[in-house]
Amino acid sequence: MTLMLDKPARSADRAAERAPYWTTRRRDELAGWLFVAPQLAGIIAFVIVPLGLVVWYSLHEWNVLAGTFDFVGLGNFDQLTSDPKLGPALRATAVFSAGLVALNLTLALFLAVLLNQKLRGTVVFRTLFFSPVVVTLVAWTIVWGFLLQDNGGINGFLDSIGVDGPNWLRGNTTAMISVIVVQLFKGVGLNMVLFLAALQGVPADLYEAAKIDGASAWARFRRVTVPLISPTILLTSILTVVGSLQVFAQIAVLTQGGPGTSTTVLVYYLYQQAFQFHHFGYGATISLLLFVIVLALTILQWRMRRRWVFHED
Amino acid sequence: MKLRTLTAAGMAAALLALAGCGGGSDDASSGPVDLRMTIWSANAKHTALFDQIAAAYKKDHPDVGKITFESIPFDSYTTALTTQIGGGNVPDLAWILESTAPDFVSSGALAPIDKDPDLLPSTTATWEQGGQLYAYPFSTSPLGVFVNTDLVAAAGRKTPAQEIASGNWTWDEAVATGAAVQARTGKGGIVVGDFDYKGWDALNSIWSAWGARPWSEDGKTCGFDQPAMVDAMTYIHKMVFTDKAMPGPGVTKDFFAGDSSMVITQISRAALLDKAKFKWDLVPLPKGPAGPYAVVGQAGIGVLKRGKHVDAAKAFLAYFTNQENSAKLAQFFPPARKSQLNTATLAKANPLLKPAQLQSVVIDGVERGDIKTSHTGYAELQQTVRAALDPLWKPDADVKAVLSGVCSKINPLLSK
Numbered sequence: 114m115t116l117m118l119d120k121p122a123r124s125a126d127r128a129a130e131r132a133p134y135w136t137t138r139r140r141d142e143l144a145g146w147l148f149v150a151p152q153l154a155g156i157i158a159f160v161i162v163p164l165g166l167v168v169w170y171s172l173h174e175w176n177v178l179a180g181t182f183d184f185v186g187l188g189n190f191d192q193l194t195s196d197p198k199l200g201p202a203l204r205a206t207a208v209f210s211a212g213l214v215a216l217n218l219t220l221a222l223f224l225a226v227l228l229n230q231k232l233r234g235t236v237v238f239r240t241l242f243f244s245p246v247v248v249t250l251v252a253w254t255i256v257w258g259f260l261l262q263d264n265g266g267i268n269g270f271l272d273s274i275g276v277d278g279p280n281w282l283r284g285n286t287t288a289m290i291s292v293i294v295v296q297l298f299k300g301v302g303l304n305m306v307l308f309l310a311a312l313q314g315v316p317a318d319l320y321e322a323a324k325i326d327g328a329s330a331w332a333r334f335r336r337v338t339v340p341l342i343s344p345t346i347l348l349t350s351i352l353t354v355v356g357s358l359q360v361f362a363q364i365a366v367l368t369q370g371g372p373g374t375s376t377t378v379l380v381y382y383l384y385q386q387a388f389q390f391h392h393f394g395y396g397a398t399i400s401l402l403l404f405v406i407v408l409a410l411t412i413l414q415w416r417m418r419r420r421w422v423f424h425e426d
Numbered sequence: 427m428k429l430r431t432l433t434a435a436g437m438a439a440a441l442l443a444l445a446g447c448g449g450g451s452d453d454a455s456s457g458p459v460d461l462r463m464t465i466w467s468a469n470a471k472h473t474a475l476f477d478q479i480a481a482a483y484k485k486d487h488p489d490v491g492k493i494t495f496e497s498i499p500f501d502s503y504t505t506a507l508t509t510q511i512g513g514g515n516v517p518d519l520a521w522i523l524e525s526t527a528p529d530f531v532s533s534g535a536l537a538p539i540d541k542d543p544d545l546l547p548s549t550t551a552t553w554e555q556g557g558q559l560y561a562y563p564f565s566t567s568p569l570g571v572f573v574n575t576d577l578v579a580a581a582g583r584k585t586p587a588q589e590i591a592s593g594n595w596t597w598d599e600a601v602a603t604g605a606a607v608q609a610r611t612g613k614g615g616i617v618v619g620d621f622d623y624k625g626w627d628a629l630n631s632i633w634s635a636w637g638a639r640p641w642s643e644d645g646k647t648c649g650f651d652q653p654a655m656v657d658a659m660t661y662i663h664k665m666v667f668t669d670k671a672m673p674g675p676g677v678t679k680d681f682f683a684g685d686s687s688m689v690i691t692q693i694s695r696a697a698l699l700d701k702a703k704f705k706w707d708l709v710p711l712p713k714g715p716a717g718p719y720a721v722v723g724q725a726g727i728g729v730l731k732r733g734k735h736v737d738a739a740k741a742f743l744a745y746f747t748n749q750e751n752s753a754k755l756a757q758f759f760p761p762a763r764k765s766q767l768n769t770a771t772l773a774k775a776n777p778l779l780k781p782a783q784l785q786s787v788v789i790d791g792v793e794r795g796d797i798k799t800s801h802t803g804y805a806e807l808q809q810t811v812r813a814a815l816d817p818l819w820k821p822d823a824d825v826k827a828v829l830s831g832v833c834s835k836i837n838p839l840l841s842k
Contacts, residue, residue, distance in 0.1 A: 175512070176533065177508050177509075177511050177512035178508065178511065178529060178530060178533035178534075178535040179533040179534055179535065180534075180535070180732055262676045262677065262678060263674065263675065263676030263677050264676070264677045264678070265676075280674075280675060280676045281676070282676060283623075283675045283676050283816075283819065283820075369624060369812070370809070370813070371624070371812065371813060371816050372813075372816035372817075372819075373813050373814075373816045373817065374813050377813075385809060388505045388508070388509060389505055389805040389806070389809065390803070390805050390806040390809075391508055391529075391805070393512065
């Protein structure tokens, strides 16, 4: 009886010993893991671990100078719900994002349509509009800071045509408009190029067919162009929304959150709390709030794509 | 077996990490120690002098390896320094601004250092706690008024030196001169250095003339709504928007490029006038309703308690600021030493300035001046006041209401 049971077990062991470990399936699996390993390591080191640390820090009060790191549980989250400065910061962020996204996408699409024509000089204009994208952000903002001064270049130009320009960076409304415009011209070139690429992928025969059917230029744009480039519109809108929520350098250089707190957007407020006021735990909590907002808006846009993006069901 | 090995390795790593984090002691067996000091100056002449002092120190101290001076831009200096500390990259020594001194001293971030009896007591007060000194006040720099005498003459006004001679150097005269220069030459009047309608604390060079303070001596009570501050700020508001003696918000006038008649700043800026194409003078701050006064900016050098080589850093600091080196540093940073606060020492270090200027601005200023404003949690206070003061910088502002608003915003911070 014992022998009967032992025989198949032994032969199975021998078979396992004989079978090569590195089967094609295992090799493919290993190759796959090796291909994704660098990316995976990067994501773990620069996304997952920092995110975990931020959550950990948000549960603590960290006094950098004293070197203390005390667990406060949900204390920082309680503070978040009763912080009187958070509301204005969220409002400023919403105004900035809404203004920038609307202006950026409209202008980028307008420029792309304009520069998609087969006319002389379009290459020069494409380069001109794209060039701010490759300029260093801080240098770009400093130059704009000089232009926007009360006695700066923009008011000098307005003065030359008989218009008395406002003190751009000193008025609550004009300061916000200024930072939006500075960011708009910095980033519009990138979206313009993406739209241009999408426009060049629209089949010309569709336009011809629409023309033969008597569609006006506006109707061709609305019924042919927009649906066919809608995947690019989705991509640019997600990128621009996320980018607009993360604006920092322009605020730090141009307005430092002022006048008053009119341009204190969420990232700048986070920077103030964590790095200027040394409330690192609370700063981490604000950054989690920002993460949730970005995530929610991205998911919302992604879910809404089915309603308006062509090729999506 | 595997588990035991892992546990042992983990323990060893934890102990090593703890030993590394502990700081505060020198490991003599590990060879020469490297020292690092954070500074906010990127001036090549400053760093050349520091390197020269460090090289001389290393000659007699083989236990010290490299001594590096790491320059961090002034605007983000304290933020960068505290971030370094938070990240465990703690420098051995650091320059510290007077406004943030209470944060560094009261938090216990600095190691106590020996107090040299030659230091003027008024210059060490900011850096002391419980009878211990926590930073060496290496630069005690009174604010003075640099004057473009060519522009003043072009505006048909007496120079401040002439006003001083006739005992008439007052804020009213200074404003009248600034306004005249602006009106007749189109150049700027009086510029307050580092103000730019954001760094409001730079205005203490003016409001001190009214005896005003942003908060009480103990830091608990707001001073913005007090009569002296209301009078001073009303005067400043009028100076900007009615007299037009000071460039308005959003207008930049660089004195050192010859664009304004006067600038209130520290004497170390005299180096920028080395190749000036206009005649200039340096005079003390004008008299105000509260009489003559002086305001002093100060920087200290502290040894970070969590640095890796505290004892070596203390020893280097003592050498860096001793009699001999303090005299060398005096060309850029006015010393806090009684024995060196004389025209002979200062004139040797500051060839651009006349002995009379050094006496009236530097020596008299250090001896009778108030150190600039400071408070624990200064950065938050600074930003809160900046935001609450912004409505003041409009022609039709209600000064008293704005200042009351400032107090309502900062009272919760002062009472912490």
